[in-house]
Amino acid sequence: MVSKQAALRAAVPVELQDWVDNRLISAHVRIVRALALGTIFNAAAIILGLLGQLPGGLLALFGSSTVAACLHRLWLAEGIERGRRRRNTVKILRAFWLNSLWLGLTIGVAMGHWFPMLSPSGQVLLATGGIVQIAAAAYMVRTLVGSATIYIALQAAGLSVGLLRIGDFGAFATTAILLVASGLLIRMTHTARDLFVTRILSDRELAASSRTVKLLLNEYEENGSDWLFELDRNGRLTGVSKRFAEAAGGTVTALEGLSFVSLFTPDGSRSALAEAITDRRPLRSMVVSIDGLGNGATRWWSISGRPCRAGENSAYRGVISDITDRRLAEDRVQRMAHFDALTGLPNRALFDKSLTNLLQTRRPEEHVALLLFDVDHFKSINDMHGHPLGDAFLRRIGDKTASLIEASGLGGSQPLLARLGGDEFAVVVCGADACDHAVRLAELLLVGLAEPVEVDGHELHSGVSIGIALAPFHSETKEQLQSYADIALNAAKANGRGDWEMFEPGMDAQLHERHSLARDLRHAVGRGELRLFIQPLVDVASETMTGYEALLRWQHPERGMIAPDNFIPIAEETGLIVPIGEWVVRSALAEAAQWSGNETIAINLSPVQIESPGLMPMVINALAESGIDPARVEFEITEGVLLSNSEANLEVLKRLQSLGVKIALDDFGTGYASLNYLLTFPFDKIKIDRRFISELATREESRAIVSAVIALANQLGMCTLAEGVEERVQLDQLREDGCRMVQGWLFGKALPSEEYHPRPVRPVQRGRPARVAGARTRHALQTYSRASGG
16 A cells, blocks of 8 residues: 555646656556557467357457557557657547557457357466456556556456356356456556656655755856856956857857956946955955947846965856846836836826726626736845835836746736736736636746846845736626735735735635734733743764754644744744744743753744844843853754845844854755855854655665765864654764764654753642653753864
8 A cells, every 4th residue: 555645745736747647658658569569469379279169250350459459559659759749648648548448348348258158278268368468457557547447447347247157156256356356456556656656756856956955066057047257366267168158259269368357348347346356355246347249238247256276376266147137127117107117017007997998898708817916025125125226126026027928928918017016016917818828827927036136236035926816707897806816915925925826715714814813923922822842952973962942832722732834924924023033032041041961952043033133132131131151052044044135144143153152054955045155154053954864764866965965064164963863774874974963753852841851840739741751861062163073
């Protein structure tokens, strides 16, 4: 039987269904020849064995039908292999199913009709041939469960009919055994298919994770949008790539050895660039203009780099991004009465008028789809970088959206894009296929607008959430249609952002539920409903507990224990994470200060907390109140802290580190973390995400990824901690790779602090929680530092 985990993973996402079906078809095509040859051989044996017992015409008809069906299946497979047939998986699967129906009827009818007419030896031959075909179908057609099911069922039914026509007890018993066995074989094909799908989906996911880590270890190599450059100690280009040469408007030969700064327009930016290279100072997003393309068009490049040492020669290496489109977009902003002064797009007034006109003048066969979308976390961008940069970012979003719509061809007969105000945009799609086009366009916008945007030297990461409403399905009035799209948009944001939602009845209730949870969360700290859990951090060498990670839970008076995944996003969205985070920091430090073993305490900080101006005073005050040694305190951040407002956030991290606390990078490798982050900030610890650990003992790829990350951290003098360690074999592999710390159920679950540090029993105390069995009590001070290396 397939495991529950495999069954869940075999539930194919809609967007991957066609890819999975193609893999299933390809797996079957590879063994079609063996199936066809075996079937023809089996039919030939039956025909030769029954000569003289049945009319020759019947045998000839049976043989010709079998051969024709097999040749048809070979023809289908050969067309797929040579690419003559388009990969329409629905049609291909139906064709194979019909072919299996053909083969199943040919053999099944023959067995059901001929069996009573044969001698005992003939019956044995025919039954053996039928059973062989059933078994062959279960194995060789297992990836096409529909084809396998009809093939097995028809042959089993035919043989059963033949046996039942004999009429004795042995025939009845044999029939029962045959039907049970055939049912089990059908079930086996479904199980085999689920296992196959689980494996290919797992391989796909692992390949994606592997690509992320490769980006971390070999940053910007073969990047589709940026170019690497390298200079010798005299500031001349060396190792020029073909892509860089094409971008600079020259050839590799012409650019090799050329002064780098000579490519750019003589101005103050070029002078600053030359000084930085001469003084061997790092560059970060320095924008210069280039006239070297030879077509009269000026382009702008953003240059980042740092000096390095190659042997005895000083060198300079960096990366270049072409930001011309952003510059030109800013110059083209139009300020007209019915257009948004910032983006040049139609404003709300023109949009309302246009939407009303579309709804009133559309033809009966036409539909109208309204897409409303907000820029996720735009307020944070404004707060961190200021309104001028936020406005420039919105202009880029508007231009990028317009480009995506135009390039996609999904705008319908009368596409309309507008900025309604703030960070809210609207798209209208009109046409007979408006519903389908709206969904496809939403998917395209989610991907395209999630890419990083560079504005004034800042690389900003964001995304959008989209709500969709349709006319006339949901409403035919402008006001109601906008209201429904807005409700769908709120549902998309409530479900985690970065996604689209189509309006459905009942979304009003879901939105009310989220607002209710947010309202209760405002009073959770004051009512004492928050709970602090801890989980052990274990030294690999000694297998002793050297510290704990503080984890937050919410004991709701009506809903019970609420996991952080269900309320932390709400807290971050509403800003409640700041007071909640302060409670966690103060509670965790006060709790750790009572431990007698001097174990460390690790506390998570969200991006919102890092950007809060009150973070530093709060941490300093909490350290002073608790009296805990700062060396025992560790703050964990995710890559999200570094993706936006990185300069300011890095400064906060440096100030925290100056207090004596340690800084760890959590969930390393799960997002698009740049290797620059590890070089820019001296993290004390890297936490390897649990997804890389879960298959550490069973997959060579996982072992290679984890080993590479550990080696990288050791070379940078950073401690490594593996999350999600649940098996001894994982611990042994991590120890062999040089990992220094682990965390997971192998050593203890997340539990209230008293389960690991029991409180003294007082005579009047009642109902003290029982000690959890297996909670370990061995402790040792966690001693890691950058100086300790690997």
